[in-house]
Amino acid sequence: MTNSRPDRESLPYRDCVGIAVFNPHGNVLLGHRKSAGDPDQSAEHGSAWQMPQGGIDRGEDPLKAALRELREETNITSVSLLAEAPEWIFYDLPDDALGKAWKGKYRGQRQRWFAFAFTGDESEIDIAEPDGGKHEAEFDAWRWEKLSRAPSLIVPFKRAAYEKVVEAFGDIPQRFTHT
Template sequence: MNKRYRPNVSAVILSSEYPKKCEIFIAKRIDMKDIWQFPQGGIDQGENPQEALKRELKEEIGTNAIEILAQYPQWINYDFPSSVAHKFYPFDGQSQKYFLVRLKSNALINIATPVPEFSEYAFVEFDKIFDRIKHFKKPIYKQVLDYFKKEGFLSC
């Protein structure tokens, strides 16, 4: 059986203080217990990944005042865990494009959006990020962060 993956974007967001401070934005999902993640969302028909990234950030964190620093070179596929897979039918998982972005100094985060996805957020130091991210995407997040660091896009 061929699996169907929903095209999706995800943002590793650095604070506007970067590179003076190396803090990454994570947010706690409203619909899952103690799940912290990077903002992400689907790519709509006719959108390119950069357009989807800016739209999703505006929808999820109330701002798209960002500077794109880099993108992960490949799409990363993952399957939904069986406990939530029914919510995403007809898709079996997502195919994600990851972006490394920096908030502009005038960016105002507001997670109390018209359709909120997050109950709280934090800027976490690079070496503390996996103290909060413990779910099935942890290996993917590690792969992406390691790439951005190894390639010199992220200096923490």
């Protein structure tokens, strides 16, 4: 019997963006991933709350990709750039998803993370029919949460990456608090 799982080391990382959207109270937007065949949401990996993220198209500027993905996943366009993480943040897929997720082409993701202030009204957020219904919904619920809690709400295989996001953007929530 041969092992059909690809060698992890031979696979590249998928270039991707991650988006931390902060509301006026300094909380970050989290979406709950829909589960149909998603490696981020399964019985093995647990419940998946996460910040919006998505692939960078070939030749696309990462900031433009972040704004596009945010619109495609949440319908949000009213944002102001606060920060960019200083380096790429990586995560590897778990063994059982390797060779299956993203058509088996990648071992995980290499992400550029951006932080934005949400400047619109919450009525703008539409996860059911994002971007005017041009894109399939990726989330079935959303909420505002403390950035520091995000790593405990993400699937375990992304936890270390989210801890780096918290480290990169940890000073942002206090910019919104006026105590």
